Amino acid sequence: MSGYVFDQYMLVLIVSLASFMVGFVVYIIFYYMFHKLYGSKIRSDSRLKEEIVIRGLEYSEEVLSVPVTKIFLDVMKRSLRSLHDIMTKELGTRVLNDWFAWMLIMLTLIIVLAMLMR
Amino acid sequence: MDQGIIIDLTIQGLIFPGLFFIIFLIIFTQWIYRKITARIQYRRGPCYTGPLGFLQPFTDFMKLLLKEDVVTRYSVKHIPIVLASIGLGSLIAILLLTPLSPRPFYGDYDIIILFYLGLWSSLAIFFIGLAAPNPYISLGIGRYMALIISSEPSFIASFMVPAIIASRFFNIDYSFYKASILSHRLWTIDPFSTISMALAAIAGFIALMGILEIRPFDFPEAEGKIYWGLFTEYSGPRLALGFFILFTERIVFPLLYVMLFLGGSWPVDITINYWAGFLIIITKFILLFILLTIIDNVMPRLRPDQGIRILWKYALTPSLIALIISLI
Numbered sequence: 167m168s169g170y171v172f173d174q175y176m177l178v179l180i181v182s183l184a185s186f187m188v189g190f191v192v193y194i195i196f197y198y199m200f201h202k203l204y205g206s207k208i209r210s211d212s213r214l215k216e217e218i219v220i221r222g223l224e225y226s227e228e229v230l231s232v233p234v235t236k237i238f239l240d241v242m243k244r245s246l247r248s249l250h251d252i253m254t255k256e257l258g259t260r261v262l263n264d265w266f267a268w269m270l271i272m273l274t275l276i277i278v279l280a281m282l283m284r
Numbered sequence: 285m286d287q288g289i290i291i292d293l294t295i296q297g298l299i300f301p302g303l304f305f306i307i308f309l310i311i312f313t314q315w316i317y318r319k320i321t322a323r324i325q326y327r328r329g330p331c332y333t334g335p336l337g338f339l340q341p342f343t344d345f346m347k348l349l350l351k352e353d354v355v356t357r358y359s360v361k362h363i364p365i366v367l368a369s370i371g372l373g374s375l376i377a378i379l380l381l382t383p384l385s386p387r388p389f390y391g392d393y394d395i396i397i398l399f400y401l402g403l404w405s406s407l408a409i410f411f412i413g414l415a416a417p418n419p420y421i422s423l424g425i426g427r428y429m430a431l432i433i434s435s436e437p438s439f440i441a442s443f444m445v446p447a448i449i450a451s452r453f454f455n456i457d458y459s460f461y462k463a464s465i466l467s468h469r470l471w472t473i474d475p476f477s478t479i480s481m482a483l484a485a486i487a488g489f490i491a492l493m494g495i496l497e498i499r500p501f502d503f504p505e506a507e508g509k510i511y512w513g514l515f516t517e518y519s520g521p522r523l524a525l526g527f528f529i530l531f532t533e534r535i536v537f538p539l540l541y542v543m544l545f546l547g548g549s550w551p552v553d554i555t556i557n558y559w560a561g562f563l564i565i566i567t568k569f570i571l572l573f574i575l576l577t578i579i580d581n582v583m584p585r586l587r588p589d590q591g592i593r594i595l596w597k598y599a600l601t602p603s604l605i606a607l608i609i610s611l612i
């Protein structure tokens with residue numbers, strides 16, 4: 167097999183270097199260069215452009231951002247209703263709102279998989 | 285590090301199979317996507333720009349890039365662009381670890397590095413959304429979080445299966461590159477490997493649809509319902525970069541699927557005849573892309589809770605079963 171063989175640490179370094187290099191070129195060519203050469207010259211200041219898209223309605227700054235985690239939890243609760251009920255009612259926990267518990271579940275899963283793969 | 289390696293890394297990362305090759309593939313796949321979508325909807329699709337309208341996606345991309353960069357007064361200005369660029373770079377760097385690269389960079393356990401790079405694009409999309417406050421974007425981000433948290437584990441679990449089987453029988457130490465070279469042999473080693481590969485292929489395909497927001501899993505965007513979800517506030521070059529990430533995901537992840545589950549370059553050995561193997565992988569990818577495009581056009585959009593339930597039932601569960609069978 168042709169190519170370059172590295173250990174894990176060196177490979178992470180190399181692909182990270184490649185990622186940043188490609189990302190830098192994308193930023194320079196596809197954003198900075200076009201913006202400098204063209205986009206900045208056609209700029210027209212307007213107060214309206216700075217407003218957010220909200221169906222033309224007036225808004226207050228309090229409604230700009232809905233709590234994303236609440237939306238996420240609501241979607242998960244509706245989709246896995248029985249599991250959610252077991253966790254919140256039967257186990258008497260608010261585990262779904264607890265990042266520590268989520269990470270504990272992930273860690274347990276990784277340990278179980280590592281033991282299986284041993 | 286050897287200077288030759290740096291030069292090769294630069295050439296491969298920026299030209300082939302890196303940035304410029306991806307741009308060409310985006311133009312080609314988006315042209316296919318638009319033509320198929322148009323045919324399904326009894327339209328002609330792009331016709332005027334370039335031969336058969338081939339350059340229309342490129343023209344649209346340039347049109348967005350040349351627009352004024354508009355941001356609202358509540359938005360974060362520069363960080364989303366930087367993170368979008370890094371997300372794109374990570375996606376493109378994945379190809380350097382695969383047989384598509386003429387001189388790939390690989391090693392033991394490189395599949396973990398591949399998953400790590402793949403996660404960057406999802407994180408970049410998260411941040412692009414969070415950087416522009418808007419109720420519709422918040423809805424889109426919440427839905428996108430639920431989608432990614434439900435589809436990413438099944439994607440990783442199902443893509444681990446070929447690597448585990450190849451490592452057990454061919455002693456390749458979880459290398460994606462080596463697993464993809466051997467992937468056509470993994471289906472027929474023994475009955476357990478056949479069952480786990482079949483389960484992982486089905487689960488991986490559904491998870492792939494979830495990650496790529498192929499209908500019925502396109503509820504984070506849900507045009508018309510929550511405006512444009514994640515990209516409601518975006519226009520011009522920022523929207524172009526957002527599209528760049530989404531379209532690159534639609535190339536890189538199906539390519540990985542082809543290399544692990546659809547036999548890669550089989551019946552040709554890409555390590556012996558690179559260009560023939562390369563053409564076979566690209567042909568299989570185009571066929572998979574056409575299938576995904578047809579599904580995207582004929583399926584209805586599900587509600588977020590319905591979509592998430594399907595992903596847990598028919599992607600995560602079979603992928604975990606496949607993972608356990610592959611370990612037996």
